[in-house]
Amino acid sequence: MIVNRTVRLVTTALIVTALTPISASRGQQAKLTSPTCTPSSVLGTPPLGKLATARGVLVGSAVNDSALATDPAYACVLGTEFNMVEPENSMKFAATEPAPGVFDFTRADVIVAFAKLHHQSVRCHNLVWNLFNPNWLTSATFTKQQALAALSNHIAKVVGHFRSKCSQWDVVNEPIGPSGTGLAPSPWLKWIGPSYINLAFTYAHRADPNARLYLNDYDFNGNGVRTRSLVSLAVSLRRAGVPIDGVGLQLHSIQSPARSAFLSQQMATAAAARLSVAMTEVDYAIALPVNTTALVAEANYFSDLLSTCLAATNCRTFNIWGFEDQYSWIPGFFTGYGAGTPLDAHLNPKPAWQALRVALSTK
Numbered sequence: 083m084i085v086n087r088t089v090r091l092v093t094t095a096l097i098v099t100a101l102t103p104i105s106a107s108r109g110q111q112a113k114l115t116s117p118t119c120t121p122s123s124v125l126g127t128p129p130l131g132k133l134a135t136a137r138g139v140l141v142g143s144a145v146n147d148s149a150l151a152t153d154p155a156y157a158c159v160l161g162t163e164f165n166m167v168e169p170e171n172s173m174k175f176a177a178t179e180p181a182p183g184v185f186d187f188t189r190a191d192v193i194v195a196f197a198k199l200h201h202q203s204v205r206c207h208n209l210v211w212n213l214f215n216p217n218w219l220t221s222a223t224f225t226k227q228q229a230l231a232a233l234s235n236h237i238a239k240v241v242g243h244f245r246s247k248c249s250q251w252d253v254v255n256e257p258i259g260p261s262g263t264g265l266a267p268s269p270w271l272k273w274i275g276p277s278y279i280n281l282a283f284t285y286a287h288r289a290d291p292n293a294r295l296y297l298n299d300y301d302f303n304g305n306g307v308r309t310r311s312l313v314s315l316a317v318s319l320r321r322a323g324v325p326i327d328g329v330g331l332q333l334h335s336i337q338s339p340a341r342s343a344f345l346s347q348q349m350a351t352a353a354a355a356r357l358s359v360a361m362t363e364v365d366y367a368i369a370l371p372v373n374t375t376a377l378v379a380e381a382n383y384f385s386d387l388l389s390t391c392l393a394a395t396n397c398r399t400f401n402i403w404g405f406e407d408q409y410s411w412i413p414g415f416f417t418g419y420g421a422g423t424p425l426d427a428h429l430n431p432k433p434a435w436q437a438l439r440v441a442l443s444t445k
């Protein structure tokens with residue numbers, strides 16, 4: 083059944099029996115300050131985020147900031163169905179420091195304010211990455227001292243701006259090299275050497291001692307090599323006294339066809355070093371057109387991962403990389419693939435949505 087992308091917005095002055103339906107066609111200005119809204123009942127009650135809170139876990143989604151600004155139906159579901167949000171792109175280096183020493187938090191501030199209004203935790207992404215950097219940075223020829231100054235200033239300003247608003251930060255994103263071992267080529271590695279990672283964590287901790295700090299990566303081909311390297315790097319940082327709190331496993335199916343038993347083993351290794359694990363970017367790319375078999379496989383993927391997280395002592399964060407198919411990054415990056423999130427492009431639940439609800443309700 084296809085349900086129109088429609089939400090009901092209500093003000094606090096209205097009671098539930100006097101809902102005012104609005105059509106949420108694209109291009110309308112979203113009412114980000116709307117105190118409450120009711121998404122289509124097909125998503126189930128209580129909302130997913132309430133089920134998550136009852137289990138003591140954070141279940142969130144990456145946020146596409148332009149969708150949030152223009153699509154009220156998107157904003158409604160995001161605000162009511164999750165207890166955590168994570169800016170998909172608007173906290174990245176190119177977004178926050180577009181010119182040297184010039185900071186712009188406009189896009190990210192909207193998401194943080196939205197989260198506050200909806201009592202959601204914010205997972206912040208990311209401070210250091212070898213991609214999505216501004217031209218001024220990629221074309222720079224820094225000395226080590228200049229690079230240290232640029233890195234420490236960036237982290238101090240960005241983490242400082244969001245101090246006490248980010249429950250978690252991906253401090254270094256995708257540090258592992260392309261073969262799954264060693265470190266990925268990065269401007270910071272070139273200028274500073276491997277200690278750029280330790281330093282990034284130290285700077286972030288200094289700017290917000292209460293934020294939990296993560297090393298985040300994917301596992302190309304799911305052969306485990308990259309995840310092992312990631313966990314072992316995190317453990318060695320922890321043993322060296324670096325203020326790291328956890329490991330982020332991205333878990334995009336197209337990069338990381340995850341195996342639950344292997345993940346449980348890696349989570350136990352992390353736990354032994356008193357490190358948390360967060361599942362940070364879960365999605366499941368389907369070869370289009372969608373068919374029932376693929377939708378069932380997608381549901382199993384989400385369900386297995388969430389259940390694996392819930393079964394571990396140190397996994398209390400489960401984040402999906404977009405909650406609905408219209409704005410997902412997958413079709414833009416992988417031709418012929420899409421439908422990787424639990425809701426379809428009309429915000430109708432797919433089997434994966436129900437699978438998440440069942441996993442959260444099953445002890």
Ligand code: G3I
Nearest residue numbers: 144170171174207213214255300332334363403410411415
């Ligand atoms: O905002 C510009 C827009 O002005 C321009 O017209 C358009 C033309 O292509 O590009 C827009 O920017 C794009 C941006 O997404 C917003 O849509 C960038 O080109 C594009 O590179 C960027 O892709 C993002 C990618 O990270 C690179 O930063 C994806 O949305 C985002 O989903 C993806 O997320 C990453 C995580 O950060 C790390 N883990 C892997 C994950 C998937 O690749």
